[in-house]
Every structure is written in structure tokens, then in C-alpha cells.
Amino acid sequence: MTAPVRTRDRHEAAVGLPRLLWVPAGLAFALIALPVVGLGLRTDWPRLPELLLSEAALDALRLSLLTASCSTVICIVLGGPLAVVLARGRLPGLQVLRSIVLLPLVLPPVVGGLALLYLVGRTGLVGQGLELAFGITVPFTTAAVVLAQTFVALPFLVVSLEGALRTSGQRYEAVAATLGASPALAFRRVTVPLVLPGLLSGAVLAFARCLGEFGATIAFAGSLQGTTRTLPLLVYLARESDVDAAVALSLLLVVVAVVVIAIARPRTVAS
Amino acid sequence: MTAPVRTRDRHEAAVGLPRLLWVPAGLAFALIALPVVGLGLRTDWPRLPELLLSEAALDALRLSLLTASCSTVICIVLGGPLAVVLARGRLPGLQVLRSIVLLPLVLPPVVGGLALLYLVGRTGLVGQGLELAFGITVPFTTAAVVLAQTFVALPFLVVSLEGALRTSGQRYEAVAATLGASPALAFRRVTVPLVLPGLLSGAVLAFARCLGEFGATIAFAGSLQGTTRTLPLLVYLARESDVDAAVALSLLLVVVAVVVIAIARPRTVAS
Amino acid sequence: MRRPAFTLDVSISAAPGEVLAVLGPNGAGKSTLLGVLSGLLRPDEGLVRVGEHVVTDTAAGVHVPPHRRGVGLLAQQALLFPHLTARDNIAFGPRAAGVGRREARARAEELLTGVDAAALGDRRPAQMSGGQQQRVALARALAPEPALLLLDEPLAALDVDATPAMRALLRRVVRDGKQTAVLVTHSALDALVLADRVVVLTGGRVVEDGGTRDVLARPRSAFTARIAGLDLVPGVCDVGGLRTPDGLLVSGLTDGVDVGDTAVAVFPPSAVAVYATRPDGSPRNVLPVRLAAIEPRGDVVRLRAAAPPGGPAWVDGLAADVTPAAVADLGVEPGAELWFVVKATEVAIHGQ
Amino acid sequence: MRRPAFTLDVSISAAPGEVLAVLGPNGAGKSTLLGVLSGLLRPDEGLVRVGEHVVTDTAAGVHVPPHRRGVGLLAQQALLFPHLTARDNIAFGPRAAGVGRREARARAEELLTGVDAAALGDRRPAQMSGGQQQRVALARALAPEPALLLLDEPLAALDVDATPAMRALLRRVVRDGKQTAVLVTHSALDALVLADRVVVLTGGRVVEDGGTRDVLARPRSAFTARIAGLDLVPGVCDVGGLRTPDGLLVSGLTDGVDVGDTAVAVFPPSAVAVYATRPDGSPRNVLPVRLAAIEPRGDVVRLRAAAPPGGPAWVDGLAADVTPAAVADLGVEPGAELWFVVKATEVAIHGQ
Amino acid sequence: GGAAPAETDPSPARTLTVFAAASLTDVFTELETRFEADNPGVDVVLNYGASSDLAQQLVNGGPADVFAAASASTMATVTDAGLVEGTPVVFARNRLQIVTAPGNPEGIAGFADLARPDLQVVVCAPQVPCGAAVERIETATGITLTPVSEEPDVRSTLGRVTTGNADAGLVYVTDVGSVGDAVEGVDFPEAEQAVTDYPIGVLATAPQPELARAFADLVSGADGQAVLAGAGFVGAP
Ligand SMILES: Nc1ncnc2c1ncn2[C@@H]1O[C@H](COP(=O)(O)OP(=O)(O)OP(=O)(O)O)[C@@H](O)[C@H]1O
Ligand SMILES: Nc1ncnc2c1ncn2[C@@H]1O[C@H](COP(=O)(O)OP(=O)(O)OP(=O)(O)O)[C@@H](O)[C@H]1O
Ligand SMILES: [Mg+2]
Numbered sequence A, B: 001m002t003a004p005v006r007t008r009d010r011h012e013a014a015v016g017l018p019r020l021l022w023v024p025a026g027l028a029f030a031l032i033a034l035p036v037v038g039l040g041l042r043t044d045w046p047r048l049p050e051l052l053l054s055e056a057a058l059d060a061l062r063l064s065l066l067t068a069s070c071s072t073v074i075c076i077v078l079g080g081p082l083a084v085v086l087a088r089g090r091l092p093g094l095q096v097l098r099s100i101v102l103l104p105l106v107l108p109p110v111v112g113g114l115a116l117l118y119l120v121g122r123t124g125l126v127g128q129g130l131e132l133a134f135g136i137t138v139p140f141t142t143a144a145v146v147l148a149q150t151f152v153a154l155p156f157l158v159v160s161l162e163g164a165l166r167t168s169g170q171r172y173e174a175v176a177a178t179l180g181a182s183p184a185l186a187f188r189r190v191t192v193p194l195v196l197p198g199l200l201s202g203a204v205l206a207f208a209r210c211l212g213e214f215g216a217t218i219a220f221a222g223s224l225q226g227t228t229r230t231l232p233l234l235v236y237l238a239r240e241s242d243v244d245a246a247v248a249l250s251l252l253l254v255v256v257a258v259v260v261i262a263i264a265r266p267r268t269v270a271s
Numbered sequence C, D: 001m002r003r004p005a006f007t008l009d010v011s012i013s014a015a016p017g018e019v020l021a022v023l024g025p026n027g028a029g030k031s032t033l034l035g036v037l038s039g040l041l042r043p044d045e046g047l048v049r050v051g052e053h054v055v056t057d058t059a060a061g062v063h064v065p066p067h068r069r070g071v072g073l074l075a076q077q078a079l080l081f082p083h084l085t086a087r088d089n090i091a092f093g094p095r096a097a098g099v100g101r102r103e104a105r106a107r108a109e110e111l112l113t114g115v116d117a118a119a120l121g122d123r124r125p126a127q128m129s130g131g132q133q134q135r136v137a138l139a140r141a142l143a144p145e146p147a148l149l150l151l152d153e154p155l156a157a158l159d160v161d162a163t164p165a166m167r168a169l170l171r172r173v174v175r176d177g178k179q180t181a182v183l184v185t186h187s188a189l190d191a192l193v194l195a196d197r198v199v200v201l202t203g204g205r206v207v208e209d210g211g212t213r214d215v216l217a218r219p220r221s222a223f224t225a226r227i228a229g230l231d232l233v234p235g236v237c238d239v240g241g242l243r244t245p246d247g248l249l250v251s252g253l254t255d256g257v258d259v260g261d262t263a264v265a266v267f268p269p270s271a272v273a274v275y276a277t278r279p280d281g282s283p284r285n286v287l288p289v290r291l292a293a294i295e296p297r298g299d300v301v302r303l304r305a306a307a308p309p310g311g312p313a314w315v316d317g318l319a320a321d322v323t324p325a326a327v328a329d330l331g332v333e334p335g336a337e338l339w340f341v342v343k344a345t346e347v348a349i350h351g352q
Numbered sequence E: 001g002g003a004a005p006a007e008t009d010p011s012p013a014r015t016l017t018v019f020a021a022a023s024l025t026d027v028f029t030e031l032e033t034r035f036e037a038d039n040p041g042v043d044v045v046l047n048y049g050a051s052s053d054l055a056q057q058l059v060n061g062g063p064a065d066v067f068a069a070a071s072a073s074t075m076a077t078v079t080d081a082g083l084v085e086g087t088p089v090v091f092a093r094n095r096l097q098i099v100t101a102p103g104n105p106e107g108i109a110g111f112a113d114l115a116r117p118d119l120q121v122v123v124c125a126p127q128v129p130c131g132a133a134v135e136r137i138e139t140a141t142g143i144t145l146t147p148v149s150e151e152p153d154v155r156s157t158l159g160r161v162t163t164g165n166a167d168a169g170l171v172y173v174t175d176v177g178s179v180g181d182a183v184e185g186v187d188f189p190e191a192e193q194a195v196t197d198y199p200i201g202v203l204a205t206a207p208q209p210e211l212a213r214a215f216a217d218l219v220s221g222a223d224g225q226a227v228l229a230g231a232g233f234v235g236a237p
């Protein structure tokens, strides 16, 4: 059985890995881990508690967690359907749509932030409309942070979920249809549970990207303590005056990320 | 048959998509596309040729393409095996390794660059060794750009490939083993072809991320025309004095990305 | 329905409540046919009607999606939902039809018992054996009680204990329920027990179509004869028998066929006597063959013929049922040259 | 080998060059057994030896990986490599063994012809029918000529034309080649044609083990009797026959069993006469049954019994083969109450 | 922090939004505390960033009361858009200093030494104010540097030297002061020819014009100047 969702039988003997793989895998791991370890070594541990427990740091941490969570939820709610349409839809020009979805990845985040400012800023196309119609201004609010994060993180979710949808195929949806399930029901009861691992790993990627987001946020949402100054922005500011503080705050970011991912990931694997 | 690699039968009737999905999918697409369109509207088209054909722009474009390609290749060569080990290996603590691989995603790129500098810089742990042993200094060279890009892009490749490996499962490798294929052979002739779509979409993600990379490059490699100043760095600088130029150069980046992705992607789908 | 190197071109119909068996060699287009009926495949040209409703009409551009056809399909591969337990797999269809959770589970429980898998209710597909999966898949296909039920080899992979029980269950469901059913099978027994009518497909075309008993008792194609366990020789009707392509006359009783018509000669393997040397005697049909295989079957042993060197090709595949004692007396091994002898009175010749 | 609610506990062996058939109901552990032999599953406790080499020994912590066991496995699911053509699928094994590309393709071509799929060489699995995939999978398993070949229902999903041909091919390969083979099947015919010895598994345990003919001619378990097409009644040996659990005496010829031993009474369905009313006469064994199913089988019709209300449970599943004319005379429908009558001379009683 | 800065809330809890160049972080954070102490019920919200980004935000409708830029040209972007009330005031100036490893191991004495081929020198890119200053000095002295990198901001330039990856760099005096003993600053006379101005302006659209003027006054007033001087800035002209 294909069983993306299967309980691994503890009796299944591991299919061996080619030995040679371990060398590049080790190198790749070292490339990622060593710089972070180096960062840890540079850290001024005794000063750490003071730095991390400052009001500014706590504000930023709270804001970072809040906005990254909101953005991830929005990414799932909007990006999930987009991934399904890209993977399953039969539209002319789907190929072009697919490339466009990747654009926020290529755009330097600051430019992405500027693009958002041009669009949703008070003088922007959409921004003017929003202000006239509802009296809402988006930039420099926490909503702007969420928007900026969603913009940069959306492609992550879409691309990994689309990959999972493609790999899992449509066989089970076809079976559901022959059992009388409407597309909506088949989607809810078959597609979603089957691609849950893909969705979760996409969500983890998106969350991580949101947590680390800097350029688009500072350009679009500004850097206001408690409202828009997330941890990465605080790191940037701290660097102006105190590199040690910046490093310490980065480590906080790293720890938060590892904790959140460790909480989210097990389900990916167990299911 | 699971057939991630199958020729789609043109007779297969599409399993319908729930209608309601199109609304969030459209929203998600608008969220990504509208800012970019807004950027296009802001562009000073008459000045475009002059801006894009300047020596600085051409140098940056050449450098960006060169380094992003190199980095993507390194990501595949190193990250591919790492993904396989993470998806298939049976090691205690794999869960932790898996979270660590995501760190470059969370770390603000500038901090990532700093971390690399601490490690491979002249006074860094590895950097000192390199200088003593081979007289090599890495920062301020094109190699540093590649290193910085590889560092930030590696998780993309690893995570999406690992997802594909998990979804495709190990059934076919088990079959290969019962036919007498060693793990190395099974890897080459079964695993790799089966996860090719996942590998390609991971590579596209990584390439896009490399192309847009700014923070780690500036912090680690520096910014010198022809050697380390890639397009995003040029965009960032240009924006200090001339926002129009920055927007134009960003559009160049966008066009390059779309072209490269459009060339790379079709294979993902056809195969 | 056209595919590279394969074209399905059939016209079949089943009356409401009728059970239609589809027989045919591998690759004949049986699964493709069910795909078209269920709506999972779109034919290049064609019209499919279920009850009063046209569900596919390529001329008019009609293609009703599978879930709105009232058609259930048990595909050749079980494809149980890997994330659901056996019970939830079976309850899926009734739930999709709007049946309440409790009622759907009760129905699932009942069907689980029906397919003799009551103990497996809480298992996921990956925790079941091949035959267990097949049972649950059958139960799942039966659960929504669609107006038209399409079953692709539903009894494959089942053990001897289960097969009669499942067959009885299917019979109950499709005969007593007022469901119309199309059943793909490789077993004459399934067709005989379950089906009113039989369609035989070969190479994407209908080669036989009729009441189950008629078709199996008077096969017109080599494939049907093989399924029915009969020997068949094709040729042209001649006076007193059938003239084979190489000119030999097979004597037999003609039955409403005119001389010169294409016809087939049919006889049961049990009517074939086997000799190691050419016998002299009353039987008119004496065929030189090479022994291809010896297959014990319960009380008798089936000897399967192949064409002898230089002999006619049409003897290939003919079977003779003899007693084990006779085989011992003959003392033969595959490859030996033998004579198959059939009395003319045992040979029925009918038109094609 | 332990799993929740299932434990496989067997000890089997096959001499070099021997073909061993494994029979058993669904979920008996047949596939699990092959998994352990091939090395894809690690047993909790156990020892597996292939030729001279110990390949699994849980006590010593030995587990040779599958690809170094010289063991080939055709699993229950075809699982053809979806990215390779049929030809490349078959050539995979020889290529893995270091055979040159050209030679491997030649071997693939030969096997493709052997499984009657020569036209499919360039097709991908998704472009083949179920039976076609099964053929290619069989060819793929045979291609590397492993010392020990494990085949899990290799002839399922094949059409009647193909089955004898594949059986002959298998026979050629496993009998003439010096390969040892373990063959899982649900068909007595496969076992009789292909296997020297038979092992019957039920619920993870070996219930019978012996020469194919012995086991099938003198079944000791209900399952084996069913596979062999015989009727079986379990009980205890008594003077002149077999005493069933509910106290009835089934008369028959005892055969080296002592009174008081557990034993089974075995008789062929063809020896069973059927009456609508209780007959008077010489036959000693007169069993009241309820008719469960009527199955036409070639020349005869098989009547399958179920326990009548209040009657003994062990009659459930007994079969009687009668002529179609007799059925017409009886004029019965499933559910009718009948009498099954067997002469004592037809009943063999042997120990268990 | 707290309430969204866009709100014009007439209640006693008033919010003053100040957009300031990131290099002013320390100074303005201190001045924020003072201003809030002097004006109870006022919450100063500071938005730090690259001057050019801040200018873009303002041009695109960013709701600020005060803008303090790190260069005259970025302030010009905002005044050209007609967003500044009156004329911006230069409240501080900054000049370049050579920065080297502690103890000046390479013995760098003046601007001319930076052209030595054995040295790895980093400067700011000409597009940013500190790089523009370097360019002016180069023109004035006729000495052309061949830096290994042209950084996009002063902090990056400084970071190169603090981490030991460059032998010398050209940064603002204020930056050298902020990192303490990690580096050593070397003054050179040509720096006086390329002083960078820090202008401050009250926005025409300021929701809190009086408070804005008060804040600008604080910065250019004695208190502000003292804090600025403490950070190494040269006072207003
Ligand atoms: N996707 C495809 N592309 C091309 N040919 C195909 C495709 N799928 C099936 N075929 C061919 O169509 C023919 C009919 O296939 P189908 O699955 O209907 O056969 P079947 O009668 O069900 O056979 P079986 O008894 O083996 O299941 C076969 O010859 C097969 O090779
Ligand atoms: N992963 C698993 N977890 C728990 N139980 C399992 C698992 N896989 C198989 N089983 C159980 O183990 C038993 C043996 O399964 P196995 O597949 O060996 O049966 P089998 O004899 O091959 O049956 P079949 O004839 O249906 O193929 C079954 O009862 C099955 O339900
Ligand atoms: Mg089929």
C-alpha cells in the first residue's frame, strides 16, 4: 500500500542507504550546523538573561510568535487551496501561474516590502481604496507585519504542498468519487488527510520563514516597538549599538524556532 | 500504480475540485501577484534600457546567475544526500537533526552571514585554519557569495526533497533489493528517478532563494562590483539613491527568475 | 475509446436488475470499459446511459462526474484509503450519501461480518493481508448500494474458504437487491453463479454476448471455450463436420449451420481419449498432438496439447481429461507425441 | 514474528531444488513468511538459512540485507517500477547482478515472450492492464535467477489462456533450473503441478506439511480439504468410524488410527448423494443439512451445505457434486432442507 | 508602544511618531525617555530604519510627526514631496574616521595609507552617505582607494573591522565610539572636507504638530546636543 499515512511496522527491515551518501550528507549538515554553533560560541552567555529578558526583547518575541502564527494560518488557508488548484486544476497557463507564485522568493525582501507599500500604502492602488472605503490604513500596524510575512512565506507552503499533492496522485480521490463523494467531501475526507505530512512540512517552512522575516517587514510595516518590531528587526537595531546583543537575540530566535518545529514536527512523522 | 512518474492518460476525467477552493486560491494568487504588478506599474519604463544595460547591472546579473547556479548545484550534491539520510536513515536523534536543518530559514539572513563570518572569516575557527594551511581567505570572494547562498538555500532543497522521499515511500527500493540491487544501485536507478519531481521543485526553490539572497551575502561576502555584488545587493544600494533604479533592477531579477523557472519546471510536470 | 495500440469499441447494455459478466483475456479492455461506465475515463466517442439518464455523450459533450452517476466501482486494485480503518473505509460511501455516522457504522459492521472480516474493523489497510484488503474493498464497494455496481475481479486474491462465501454474499446483494451489476471475472464459475448474461471481450471488441449458460455451453471463440473448460476447433462448416484451415475434416453433429459458413467444433475434454500410438477404430477424429503439460485436477488429469512438429496449429491448447491410472499406463512426459481421439457424436458444430 | 493479534510461528525447510507450496486462508501469514525469508521483515525470534548461509539469526543478531541473500521475491502486489518500461523492469535484476546491458535486454525480451507479453516491452506500468502488469512482474522476478525464489500468488489476475502457459513457464524455470522455490497460492492445481511439497498455514501455524499429493489426498484440516475439493468432518476415532463432537458416528474405513485418537473423516463431494426427504437404504451416513449455495461446475453442480437450524455445526461447508438433471429433479433453492448421504466405503478416516 | 500611530486621539494619552535613521538608535532612545518624562501622557513611538526606507515610507503615506534623517539627500526626497513643514534643521553632523584593529597593528596614520596594496580596506558604497563622503575625500585628495568591499551601511563596514576580516575601514566617529575597545579610531584631517549632515524636520501632515515641534526642539536644543555629543556627534553648525 502506498500509505503516506501508515503506521510503520517495527518489523520492516531498513532498506540500506548507500554508504557513500553519508559523506555529502555530513558535509551538508556541517555547513548548516557549524555556523550556528560558531554563533553560540560567540555569545556572551553571562549577559544573556539580561538581554533576553529586557522589555524590548520580550515585546519582540511576543510579537514575532503572534505574527508568525497568524501568517502561517493565513498561508494555510489561502495557500492550501492555491496549491490544490496548481496541482489539480486544468487551466491553460497554469505553468505561468506556477512561476509567478515563486516570485516572492526571488524578490529581495526589501523590494517585496516596497512593492507592498506601493500597493497597500496610503497612496497605493489598494491602500487608497481601503482608506476611502473603510478608513483603514495598513502600513505600520501589526496587520502589516502579518501581510509582509504572508507575502514572503506563501510560496513555501504552496510549493511544498503542491509537490506532496502531485506525488500522492489522484487515485484515492477517484475512488472516493466512485463511492459517491462530491469533490468537496473527497477533498475534506481524503485529500487533506493524505497530504497532511506535506501540509505540515510546508507550514513549518512557512512558519520558520515568517519568524526570520526582516526586509519586507521593515520596508512595509516599519519598526515600532510592540507593534511592528519583531525579533529580527530588534536584532537589526541591536546590531547598531551592540553586536553581542544581536547575536544573543538571534540565538533566542533559533531556540524559539527549534522548539516550535520540534512541537510541530513529530506529528508529521508519526502520522 | 502509484506512478509519480507517469504519462497522464488524456482520457482520465479530471476529478473535480470543490468550487469553494477557487476563492481562497484566487486571493492567495492576488496577494502574490498584485504587489509585483504594482512594482511594474511604478517602473520608469523609458529609463529601463539605460538602467538595465549599465555595466554595474550587467556585472551583477552575470554574477547572480553564476553564483545561484553554482549554489544550486552544491545544494543538490550535498543536500540531496542529507535529505535521503533524514528521510530514510535510522539514527537516534534524527528529529533533532531535522530541526537543525531548518535553522538557516529562521535566522535573519544577516545573522546567518555573521555566523559564517565568525566561522570562515579571517579570525574564525575554520577561517584561521584555512588561512594557515592554504593561504586562502574566503570573505570578499565570489566563493563567499556561493557559500552564503548555499547556507540559506540548503534547507529548501532538503525539506522539499525529504517530503517527496517520505511520500514516495520505500516500497520500490524494497523490490529492488529483492531483485539483488545493492543500496547504491537501488538509489541510483530507483530512488532518484522516482523523486525527480521533488528534487526538481526543491532545486527550483533553492535557485530562487539563491537568486534573491541578500542579507547573508552582504554580511559575509561583502559587496564589490564584479566579485560579490549580486543583483539583490545592487538593488539594495540603488534604492539608497534612486528608488526607480532599484525597482527596475528588481524587475530584471523577477524576469530572470521567471525565465529560469519556466525552463526548469516543465520537466517537473511532464515526467 | 482509443489508445495507442488499443481501441475499445463496444456496445453493451444491461436491463435494470440484471447482472452482466464481462469475460476476456488480459488486456481485452474490461477495466477500461468499467472506467468509461463509472465516468473515470472519458471515451473519445460514445454514449453511456444509466437508467434514464445519459451520463456520457461525447456528441453532446455530456460528461456527468463519477460521484453524480449513482455508479459504484470496485477497481482491480483495492486502493483502500490508507488513513482510515477498515470500518471507516466501508462507512465512507454511506456517509457520502448523507447517512448518519451511527447508521453508517452499523452498516459497515454488518458488511464487515458479511465479508468475514469482523475482527478487522479497527485495522488500517497497511495492517491487513492482501486477501483481507480485498474483502474490505468489496464491502466498501457494496456499502453505498449504487444503482449500478461495477466490480472488477472482486473475488481475486481470496482463499478457497472465502470465495464461495463472498460469491454467496455478492449473489445476495446483486440478485436480491435490485441493483444492476457489471462483473469482470476470469472465472466461469463466478459468471455461472452470479450473472444472467455474459459479454466476452477480446482486443477491445465484443466477441460473444448472450445468456450465461448459452454462451458457456456453446462457445464460439477459443477464449470462451477455454473459460468454459471445453475444446474448440475453428473452421468452416462442411458436409458431416467442420473443415479446418489446413483441410482436415472434424466430424461432428452440425446444429443449424449451413455448409460453407464459418463455424466451430466444440467438445468436452472428458470426451477425448488419448493413445500413445495411432489407434484403429470407430472414432473418426484422430488428432496427432504433442503433449504440452500434465495438470492434475481432482479425480482426473488434464493433458494439454500443443501442435506437433509440422502438424496443424489449431490443436494447440486442446485438452483431454483422463484418469490418473491412464496417465500411468501411457507413461508419458511433456514433449511426447500422442493421439487425441474424439467420437463424432461428442462433437457439436455450430455457427459463429 | 509477533504482531498485535497475530503471531507467526513456523518452522519449514526446503531441500535445494525443491518447490514448496504454501497454502492457507487469508491472513494466515503466508506473505509475512515470505517477507521474513526475503529479509524485508525482521522476525522477533528466529533463524533463516539459505543454502549454507545463515541469513537471519535473531539470537546471534545476524540480519543479511535482502540484496545479499540471493533470494528473489515476487510480492503479492506487482509494484513494477513506474518509471521504467516493461523491458527495463525485467532487465533490472540481471543488470543489478552485473550482466551487460545488451545481454540483460536479450534476457528480458526472452522472458517477455515467455509470459506472452512481447508486445508490451516499451510500455510503462501505467499503460498496462492488471493482468499484463502481473505477467511482467512474474518475468521480472524470474529474470535474476536467484538461488531461492519466493512467489506470492504469481498466477492471480491472469486469464484462463495465460494461466496454464504461465504455470508451464514457472514449471520449466523452477523445476529445470536448479532453483529452490517457495510458492504461495490459493489453487490446489498450482500446488499439484508445481510443488514437491506443501505446507498449510492457518493462523500463523503450520497445520500440515508433506508431499503435495499426500497432503491433498489425505487432508487433515478443513482448509486443506476445501482446497483439495474434498469434504472433511473432524472428530475422534471410534469403532467403525468417527465420532463427531455432537456424538454422531460417521461410518468409514479407518486407516491406522486408534480408537480415541483425534481424527478426520474425508470423502469426495462426488460420493455424496442428495435427497429431499430422508432416504431409507444401505448408506450409513445420512446428514441433515440446509442448502447454502448451488454452484455449477462444468458437467456437475456443486451443492454447498450449511448447518440446519438446530443441527450440527460441522456440516457447514460440506459439498455434494450432482448432475444438473438431479438438481432439476430435486427442484431446490438455497435455504431448502436436504439430506446428504454417503456410503461408508467412500469415507476414509485418518489421524490428525 | 501600544496604540496604532495612525490614530489621532485627542485624549490625554497622545502618541508622537518619530521616524529616525538607524544610526540614531541610542541617542533617540535616550531622548524618548526624556521627552516622555517632560510630557506626561505622551507616548513616543520610534521607527528606526535606513533613511532611504523611511523616506519611501513617508512618501507613500507613512503617518509620522518627525523625521530625522542621516543625510541631506534623503531628507530632500521628503521635502521635495512637500511633506515637511518649513525647512529641516541640521541638528548634528558626523565625520569619518579610520577604524583599525585595537593597537593599530598595521600602523595606519592617515588617509593615504589606506591605498596601501597590502591592506584590506572596506568602505561604504557611494550610494549611501558615508560612501559619498569617502568619494568626496577621494576627489579632494586625488587618492583612489581599492577597497575589498563597498558596504551598504556603516555598521557593516565597522563589522568587517571588529571581526578582524578587514585591516581598516572608513566609518563615522560615532560608530567607532559605540563599540568601545574592540577597535581603534584614527583621525585624519581630510575628514573635515566631507562632513555628513543630520537634518530633522516636522511633517506637514503631522497628527501632533505641537508635540512634533517640541521634540525637534529637544533634539536641536541643549539637552539633545549634550546627548548627541556624548555619542560622538559633532554639534549643529
Ligand atoms: N494508459 C494507457 N495507455 C495506453 N494503453 C493502455 C493504458 N491503459 C491500458 N492500456 C491498454 O489498454 C488495454 C485494455 O486494458 P484494460 O486494463 O482495460 O484490460 P483488462 O481487460 O482489464 O485486462 P486484465 O484482465 O489484465 O485486467 C490493454 O491492452 C492495455 O495495455
Ligand atoms: N503491519 C501489520 N500490523 C499488524 N498486523 C499485520 C500487519 N501486516 C499484516 N498483519 C496481519 O498479519 C496476518 C498475516 O498477514 P499476511 O499478509 O502474512 O497473510 P497472508 O497469509 O499473506 O494472507 P493473504 O492470503 O490474504 O495474502 C494477517 O492477519 C494480517 O492482518
Ligand atoms: Mg483489468
Ligand SMILES: [Mg+2]
Pocket (backbone or CB within 6 Å): C129, C130, C131, D030, D031, D032, D076, D152
Ligand atoms: Mg498475502
